[in-house]
Amino acid sequence: MNFRSVVLVTVVLYAGACGGSGGGSSPVAPTTPAPSTPATPTIWTVNGTITAWLKGGSVTNANVSIGNTASAWTGSNGAFTVQIDQPGTYPVTIEAPGFHTSNSEIEIKTQSAFTNLFRKVLPADTNYFDLNFYDHVFRTNGTTGTKRWTTTPAVEIWTKKMKCLVALGNLCLQYEVTATPTPIHFESLTRAVVNIDFPQLTGNVISGVNITTKSHPTGTILNFASELTSHTIYVAYMTRGSTSFGGASYAGTASTGGNVAGQITGSEIHLNSYFQADKVGTYRHELAHALGWNHPSVAAGSLTEYDSMPRRSVMERPGIISSWDKSHGAILYTRPAGSASPDTDPTGSSVQ
Numbered sequence: 001m002n003f004r005s006v007v008l009v010t011v012v013l014y015a016g017a018c019g020g021s022g023g024g025s026s027p028v029a030p031t032t033p034a035p036s037t038p039a040t041p042t043i044w045t046v047n048g049t050i051t052a053w054l055k056g057g058s059v060t061n062a063n064v065s066i067g068n069t070a071s072a073w074t075g076s077n078g079a080f081t082v083q084i085d086q087p088g089t090y091p092v093t094i095e096a097p098g099f100h101t102s103n104s105e106i107e108i109k110t111q112s113a114f115t116n117l118f119r120k121v122l123p124a125d126t127n128y129f130d131l132n133f134y135d136h137v138f139r140t141n142g143t144t145g146t147k148r149w150t151t152t153p154a155v156e157i158w159t160k161k162m163k164c165l166v167a168l169g170n171l172c173l174q175y176e177v178t179a180t181p182t183p184i185h186f187e188s189l190t191r192a193v194v195n196i197d198f199p200q201l202t203g204n205v206i207s208g209v210n211i212t213t214k215s216h217p218t219g220t221i222l223n224f225a226s227e228l229t230s231h232t233i234y235v236a237y238m239t240r241g242s243t244s245f246g247g248a249s250y251a252g253t254a255s256t257g258g259n260v261a262g263q264i265t266g267s268e269i270h271l272n273s274y275f276q277a278d279k280v281g282t283y284r285h286e287l288a289h290a291l292g293w294n295h296p297s298v299a300a301g302s303l304t305e306y307d308s309m310p311r312r313s314v315m316e317r318p319g320i321i322s323s324w325d326k327s328h329g330a331i332l333y334t335r336p337a338g339s340a341s342p343d344t345d346p347t348g349s350s351v352q
């Protein structure tokens, strides 16, 4: 029996009940129709398109597997359709010739007969994507997942020079607020890097950053990296004070648990008088650290620490942002925080 015949039968039966009532009898209360609830699908369809990071364009002949049993190949327009017989959360694996294998997840909701799945895959062609570079800069030579901001951070520039009291190498661990204002170029270079370079380093994901200044009370004692969960990048200008502190330093933290693995939650950057107005590269370098950039994986302090990048990078001297920083930074910021080898999204992620 189809739906239309059910309706007709119902109407006929109802009319018959009314027609039989005689004058003077109590009216029969009309039957309240059952509330309409969407029918639960019996088959769930996933429609999607696979495209290429950086190269652009759709990916033909990609195999899209959802769970262990359902899979399909993309056509010439990169489109595919897969049918699933149970709702739920499934692993998604995409394999395509000339691309890194992509691993992620999809949630198919019980009431959704159709679910969209759009994914981008990373070219294996190193003219577009160099996994070695990506590993060095973002994944500690492939040993960890990526770290990045998942919301736009604020930037706070401290306007008084800080006198270092306790140093450990190029880290100043404790410092005192002096009465001396920082030089003009300290604030102007920091603002320029945040306004102009942050978008370039993050595929325009981090832009329009709110920059404020702060003047602490003179004599305040502060500890390095004491506010690393404040979703703020603090930028301080240090003097040597009573220590031999003489470098620039950076500290940042990324959560490894909680809601988002690999999420940067705060950072603090120290610059000093060595970095004059002509050292904008150092400002770029230190602020790039705050966005998720690392040094190449060689021994810290060795001569090659900054200068052995697989490709040109802001992480080598003199701190010029390269085309590789731009393209790979865009990948970093459009893939989930905590992404691992080479195109594996963290558990629970279904970013498109």
Ligand SMILES: [Zn+2]
Residues within 6 Å of the ligand: 285, 286, 289, 295
């Ligand atoms: Zn550095």
